[in-house]
Amino acid sequence: MRTLYLLFKYAAILLWSGFVVGPFLWALSTSFKTANGVMGGPTYIPWLQYQPSLEGWRVLVRTDGTGIDIVGPYLSSIVVTFSASAISLILGTLAAYGLSRFTYRWGFVKTSDITFFFISQRIMPPIVLAIPFFLMLRFLGLLDTIAGLILVYIALLLPIAVWVMVDFFNNVPKQIDEMAMIDGCTPIQTFLRVILPNSLPGLVVAGLFCIIFGWNDFFFAFTMTFTKTQLLPVAVVALNSSVTPWWSLSASALVSVVPLVIVAFLVERFLSRGNLAGAVR
C-alpha cells in the first residue's frame, strides 16, 4: 500500500516536472538554433537533428546595431523591481498592521473600506492608470527615468503587499499584541519585536509576489519609457522585427527568468516553516 502510494506520488511529481521544465528545455534547444533549424520542422536534439549555433545568444550582447544590448535593461529591471518591491513591502507591512489592528473611521469610511481601497487598485485594468501615471510623471519630470518607474511600480506593488499582509496579520492572534504590551512593549516595539519576527512567512510571500509582478510587468515599462530608459521585458520584445527571431527570444527568455529562480531558491526554506503554530491553542 505504501509502495503504491510512493509510486503514485513520484509519478505525479515527474508528470508535473515535465509540464514545468518542458517549455524551458524547448526554449533552451531553440536558443541554439538558426533560422534553418527553426523552420525545418520539429527538431530537439543538437548535433543529431540540427547544427547548434551561438548566434541567438550573441545577439543579446551585441552593441553594433544588428542586435540589442540586454545588459543595460537587465540592470535597470533589477534596480526598479527590487527597490520598488522593498519599499512596497516596508510601507505595505506597516499599513497592513495598522489596518489589521486598529479601527479607523472617517465619515462613512471604515477600516475595511480602506483595505478594499488598496485592493481595488489591482481590480482596475492597467490601461486606466496609464494616462494619469503618465501625466503625473511628466509633471514631476520623471518620464523615461528609473526613479519614475520605481514610483509607478510602488503604486502597483503596494496593494499586493497590503493585501497579503493584512490577511496574514488577521491570522496572528491579537492576544499576542496585548501580551507584548503587558510585558512592557510600546506599540512600535510590539510590532518590531514580536509581530514582525512572527510574520516571516507572510513577508516572504508578499515579497515574492511583488518581485514576480514587478519583474514581469510589460505594460508600464513600455508606456512610461521612450529612449533613455528601457526595462528587460520591453528590450526582449524589441528584438522582434519582420522575422521573429525565435532563437534570440528563447535565449533572452531564459536569461530573464534567472533572477526569479535565484530568489525562489533563497526564500524557499522560509516558506515551508510556518511557525505560528503553538502561539494560541
Place this chain on the structure above:
Amino acid sequence: MTLTAQNLSLTIDGTPHLAGVDIALARGGLYTVLGRTLAGKTTLLRVIAGLQPVDEGLLTLDGRDYRALPVWKRSVAMVYQQFINYPHLDVLANVAFPLRRLGVGAAEAQRRARETLARVGLQAFENRRPSQLSGGQQQRVALARALVKNADLLLLDEPLVNLDYKLREQLREEFRSLLAEQAHSIVVYTTTDPTEAMLLGRTISVMHEGRILQVGSPAAVFDRPADIRVAGIINDPPMNLLDGIIADGAIRLAGDIRLALPRHMAEIAPGSYRFGLRAIDAGLRADAVAMRVELAEISGSETLLHVAGGCGRLVLQIEGVHGYAIGDRVGVALPSERMFVFGQDGRLLRAPHSDDRRS
C-alpha cells in the same frame, strides 16, 4: 499598595460588560473572581491591565489615577485562558522577555528566567519552542513569564479552563502554592469553577452580568450567599430552589409536602419564600417524598440524579456510581434543617448553621 475601582461601567454595542463595579484590592491579597461565562470577568481584568478603556468609573492605585497610564508602563502581568507565548522565541527567551523590556541585562534576565522556570518545573525545557510543548507546559511557561518580573498586579484569566480534568487538578495545586508566595503582589484570578475559586482565593468576588454581587471569604460566601444568584453560582451543581410557604409552624411546598420548621427559621414571619437546598444535602430515603428520575449523570465517583416531583425539580448529588433508569421512582429526603430561605426578592433571609453539617 491598594488598587481601587469605583463604578466601572462599560457597554459595547448595547451589551453591558461592566455595570458599576466597585473593588478594593490590597497588596498580598489573593482575589478570585467567580462568575459564569460572559459575567464580565475577563473585561474586568482587561480594564485593570489597561487593555480596555471604560465608559465611566475611576481606577486608582494608591490614590493616583491609574487609567491614564498606558499598559506598557503599568507593573502588570497576565496569564490568558488561551496558552499565549511568543512563538518565535524559545522557552527561556519567552520568560526572559519581560525582564529584557524592563532593561535588565541579558545575563541577569537569563538567570532569573531559569530560576522561575525551575519554580514551575520546566528547567529541562528551556531550549524548546512553545509549539513543542504540551498544553499544560505551555501554560506553565505563560505563568513563569507572568511571575518573573514580580509585577504589582498579577492577573490570571481562567488559566486552567482549557486543560483536561486531571491536568487541571494538578496545575491548580501548583498554582495555589506559587500564587501564595506572591506576597508583594495583588493577585486576581478569574474562574467559573466554584471549587477553584474557594481553593485558591482568600477573598472571593462573585460576578454576574457585569456586577459584583458579593465579596467575602470563601467560607462566608459559601455559607451565606447574599442572594439566589450567588447561591446558584457558588454551588456546583447550582443550589436547588423550591417555592413554598411558612405557615402554622411548618414549611409547605407544592405537591402537598409538609416539612418540620427547623430552628434557624423559627423567627421568620409566615409567608411565601424560596427555599434553597444544596444538591449534596438532598438525599435518598425510601419513605421520603416520592419523585421520578429524569436523568442520572455519573461524574467521577458521584452520581448527579435529576428528579422531578410535586414540589418541582431537584438535582441530588449521591456518593458512588448508581444506575437509574429514566422514570424510576425514588424517595427524596428534603432535610429542612439544611435549607436556605430566600425572600421573594431573592435576598438571603436565613442560612442553615454551618456547624450542623459537620455533626
